[in-house]
Structure formats: structure tokens, C-alpha cells
Amino acid sequence: MKGRIRRAQGADWAICRALVPEACGRTDCPIEGLILHPESGPRVGGAAVLRFDGHDAWLGLRVVPPVRRQGLGSYVFEAAVEAARAGGARRMVTAYDTLAEPGAQPFLEKHGFEAVTRITTFEANFPATAQILGRMRDELVARHRVPAGWVITTLARAPLEAVAQLFAAYVAQREDLAEAPLRLDREAGRWDRSPVILENGRPVGALITEKLGNVWKVEGRFVVRGYQSGVANAILLGAAVDLGMAHQASHFRFESRDDNRDTLKLARRMNARPLRVRTRFELALY
Structure with a gap:
């Protein structure tokens, strides 16, 4: 499935806070949001939020269950990588509860991430x-x-x-x-x-x-x-x-x-x- 991605503006941030609240908590760093609109199904299919902290871009990403496993996660991720590079980041960092979300680690490792710490x-x-x-x-x-x-x-x-x-x-x-x-x-x-x-x-x-x-x-x-x-x-x-x-x-x-x-x-x-x-x-x- 394909879709459309646009930058979050105004009321879009309510969507970002609902889908990736952990990425929207701090207000002392530059932040950018991406909203996913799939070509069919729900009006909003997911969101990615980047928080820039020095040379790091902290990533929060969620795709809603009805449109998962259709390539949209990779689609949003690729857009987030482009935005991170455009923002001057040299490293992307993210964290997930891999007990509650067992699919997160395989997805991230597929896209080149390495697990560095587990708590x-x-x-x-x-x-x-x-x-x-x-x-x-x-x-x-x-x-x-x-x-x-x-x-x-x-x-x-x-x-x-x-x-x-x-x-x-x-x-x-x-x-x-x-x-x-x-x-x-x-x-x-x-x-x-x-x-x-x-x-x-x-x-x-x-x-x-x-x-x-x-x-x-x-x-x-x-x-x-x-x-x-x-x-x-x-x-x-x-x-x-x-x-x-x-x-x-x-x-x-x-x-x-x-x-x-x-x-x-x-x-x-x-x-x-x-x-x-x-x-x-x-x-x-x-």
C-alpha cells in the first residue's frame, strides 16, 4: 500500500502526541513531525516525530494496527531519515518496550538499527x-x-x-x-x-x-x-x-x-x- 506523508502543523500535533507521546514530551529541543495518510483505510495511518538534540535525532514512530505489515512503516521511516539528515543529525536514536512491542526490534534491525542497551x-x-x-x-x-x-x-x-x-x-x-x-x-x-x-x-x-x-x-x-x-x-x-x-x-x-x-x-x-x-x-x- 502507498500513501502520502506531510509535515505536522498546528492541530496535527495532537495526532503526534496521541500516537508517539514519548517523543513529544520535551519542549527544549527542535522537533519535527510527519503524518502518514494511507491511500485507503483510516484517514491517519501513523506518525513519526523527530526531536533534535545536538547531533542526535530521537525518533518516535507508530503505524496504526489496521494498516500495519503493508510497507507503510518503512515508508514513514525513510521519510524520517531524510528529515533527520536535512536537520543535520548524524545519528538516529530510538527506544521501545520490546516486551510489549516484540515487532519493534525486527523492524528496526531490518532498517539498520543496532540495540545498544536494554533496561x-x-x-x-x-x-x-x-x-x-x-x-x-x-x-x-x-x-x-x-x-x-x-x-x-x-x-x-x-x-x-x-x-x-x-x-x-x-x-x-x-x-x-x-x-x-x-x-x-x-x-x-x-x-x-x-x-x-x-x-x-x-x-x-x-x-x-x-x-x-x-x-x-x-x-x-x-x-x-x-x-x-x-x-x-x-x-x-x-x-x-x-x-x-x-x-x-x-x-x-x-x-x-x-x-x-x-x-x-x-x-x-x-x-x-x-x-x-x-x-x-x-x-x-x-
Whole structure:
């Protein structure tokens, strides 16, 4: 099937936001939208949105179910590549939940994309998780592996600005977290229950968490250089368990990159189930 593609203007952006909302969230970058009109079927068959960030063009693309598998996805994609090159981009980047959309990866790889990172969101039963993580922490304490100068507290009682600066520096070093919505200095009250390790009043690690209904959710973690050992992680997770038990959480939700063997091993021990697999893909345009 063939169709027609035109640039999004005015009210067309409502279509783009409906079909590719994740690509329309930021307003601090140049953005371009493409609307697909198939020759038959629905009036709108899909949309592509390009967000230009330096030399990268972030792509969001959707084709509506009634006209999928008819070549229209490739048709829109080729138009998006032309628009990205015309806009000066040297690389195209996109991300999909490949668990929810198993067809995304074959489509993207067919068009030259390479999967560069995968981040899986897991969920586990909290009482069972608490036993495993609590035991790990207690064993470290019993073996005197915890540095004597460490104090375990919460973000509400920690020097917020110092924690926020350290977390921002951590995010800046992780390209896969470039879209992270978490900004501790703007949403401090939301994360007050997060466990923090202080050493002589200085934060050396934190596990940013919040309670969503009955779910204890880990939003992010950092440990400063020199302290990136299993001890710090186990202590933070053990503190999160104590907080979750106190607030009667029923499930524990966390994320792991596909190259984080320790967290993936822990997920298996917890019998955690994957909820989402956010996969980042990249394509060199030159």
C-alpha cells in the first residue's frame, strides 16, 4: 500500500502526541513531525516525530494496527531519515518496550538499527524479597563489613543539595538515563523515604525510592566512586526493605541493565518477573 506523508502543523500535533507521546514530551529541543495518510483505510495511518538534540535525532514512530505489515512503516521511516539528515543529525536514536512491542526490534534491525542497551523493569513479591535482601544485609553487619563511619538515614534527613548534585553527576555519565525524569532538587518531598548512606555527614550512596500504592519502587541508585562495592548496595537495599515493610508494601519494583550481572542474578533469586524491557537502538546516518 502507498500513501502520502506531510509535515505536522498546528492541530496535527495532537495526532503526534496521541500516537508517539514519548517523543513529544520535551519542549527544549527542535522537533519535527510527519503524518502518514494511507491511500485507503483510516484517514491517519501513523506518525513519526523527530526531536533534535545536538547531533542526535530521537525518533518516535507508530503505524496504526489496521494498516500495519503493508510497507507503510518503512515508508514513514525513510521519510524520517531524510528529515533527520536535512536537520543535520548524524545519528538516529530510538527506544521501545520490546516486551510489549516484540515487532519493534525486527523492524528496526531490518532498517539498520543496532540495540545498544536494554533496561528491564522487574517486579517481585515484597515479603519474599525482604527475606533475601534482609539476610544479605544482616550477614554483612555480622561480619563487620560495614565501615564504622557510615550512618544510614533517609533523604528527608540528608543534605538534599549534596545528594541531588551527586545523583545529577551519576545521571550525566549514563547515556541510557538521559531521559530520566527524576530531579531530586525539584521533587524532594516525593522521595523523602529513600535510604541514604552518610559518611561524616557526606552522602556516599542513595537508593531513590517511593511507595506507589502497595508497590515499593526503586527509581534510581548511585554510589560514589571508591564505594561501588556489594557492601554499599546491600546496605541500601536492606534499608529499603525495612522502609517497605514499615509501610506494608506488597511488591518491589526495580530496574536492571542487561549487563548488570549482579542485579540480574538477584532478580532470579527473587523470582522477579519482567514488566518492561526498554531497549535503546541507534543508527549512524553518515
